[in-house]
Amino acid sequence: MSFHTTGHGAQVGTTDRSEDGMTITDGTPERLDAGRTPDVPPSLQLEGVAYAYPDGHQALFGVDLQVGRGERVALLGPNGAGKTTLVLHLNGILAGGAGSVHVGGLPVVKDNLQEVRRRVGIVFQDPDDQLFMPTVRDDVAFGPANLGIRGAELDARVDRALAAVRLGDLADRPPYHLSFGQRRRAAVATVLAMEPEVIVLDEPSSNLDPASRRELAQILLSLDVTILMVTHDLPYALELCPRSVILSDGVIAADGPTKEILSDPDLLAANRLELPFGFDPRVLG
Ligand SMILES: Nc1ncnc2c1ncn2[C@@H]1O[C@H](COP(=O)(O)OP(=O)(O)OP(=O)(O)O)[C@@H](O)[C@H]1O
Ligand SMILES: [Mg+2]
Numbered sequence: 001m002s003f004h005t006t007g008h009g010a011q012v013g014t015t016d017r018s019e020d021g022m023t024i025t026d027g028t029p030e031r032l033d034a035g036r037t038p039d040v041p042p043s044l045q046l047e048g049v050a051y052a053y054p055d056g057h058q059a060l061f062g063v064d065l066q067v068g069r070g071e072r073v074a075l076l077g078p079n080g081a082g083k084t085t086l087v088l089h090l091n092g093i094l095a096g097g098a099g100s101v102h103v104g105g106l107p108v109v110k111d112n113l114q115e116v117r118r119r120v121g122i123v124f125q126d127p128d129d130q131l132f133m134p135t136v137r138d139d140v141a142f143g144p145a146n147l148g149i150r151g152a153e154l155d156a157r158v159d160r161a162l163a164a165v166r167l168g169d170l171a172d173r174p175p176y177h178l179s180f181g182q183r184r185r186a187a188v189a190t191v192l193a194m195e196p197e198v199i200v201l202d203e204p205s206s207n208l209d210p211a212s213r214r215e216l217a218q219i220l221l222s223l224d225v226t227i228l229m230v231t232h233d234l235p236y237a238l239e240l241c242p243r244s245v246i247l248s249d250g251v252i253a254a255d256g257p258t259k260e261i262l263s264d265p266d267l268l269a270a271n272r273l274e275l276p277f278g279f280d281p282r283v284l285g
Helices: 083-087 110-119 136-146 151-164 180-192 210-222 234-240 258-262 265-270
Strands: 003-006 009-012 015-018 021-024 044-052 058-067 072-076 098-103 120-123 198-202 226-230 243-248 251-257
Touching: 044 083, 058 083, 058 098, 058 251, 072 083, 072 234, 083 198, 083 226, 110 120, 120 180, 136 151, 136 180, 151 180, 180 210, 210 234, 226 234, 234 258, 243 258, 251 258, 251 265, 258 265
Parallel strands: 009 251, 072 226, 072 243, 120 198, 198 226
Antiparallel strands: 003 009, 015 021, 044 058, 044 098, 243 251
């Protein structure tokens, strides 16, 4: 496997970035950016994003990342790499450092935040950051109601989102009476109900039981949206995302086909990533 060193790390495999996206030059017919059309702006475009927290801790050191319409990309990396910090830049929750973020061509700046947040739905790492209403149903209705959706249309959206995560039976309970895994599913429903163009999930499979984990994968695969998924669950990345990006110490360390990344033991070890015992990505996918 050869590496192309970029300004921000290694490019995995024999891939080459061209004007129309990532083209595989080793004869592999598959395109990583299926669904991307040259004239359509990328769903996510980060250029030189650097960020230091108010206490002075610098978490991002100049991240360049482009995600095309309809792509599903896994964002991998060890604890403290800056994954959540990056995610919080995608709808302007964190801003003020260097560089720029665009969502579907729209700059993520104060005046555009309402439209940016309509386009990008984030499922936070901690569901308790997302659930604050008296009932699960109210939480799921909150976002679409803010967009002005009312009445039967609002009810239908909420019911669809709750059914997708199999929480219909718990809709009228307070979120703080739910188990952690149920709260995570409720957090996913709050984002599904917004019907965004881009869904960003920060460790969506953590604390889900195996059936819920599989059901969430089925939901995400059924959606016609762009997905950026932060995960430590490498088999989940392989199942859902043809492309993976490794973030390490606030810079992109690798970007390429998930199967190639997960098949490179040195690259995984260098970034504290470990496959589950007995899991071999080369015989799957
Ligand atoms: N509010 C904060 N103030 C200061 N430093 C912070 C703050 N939040 C995070 N950091 C630091 O920024 C760095 C990146 O943190 P971040 O939460 O983005 O990591 P992560 O890749 O999401 O890790 P994990 O896999 O554990 O979720 C870490 O060193 C962390 O200690
Ligand atoms: Mg995190």
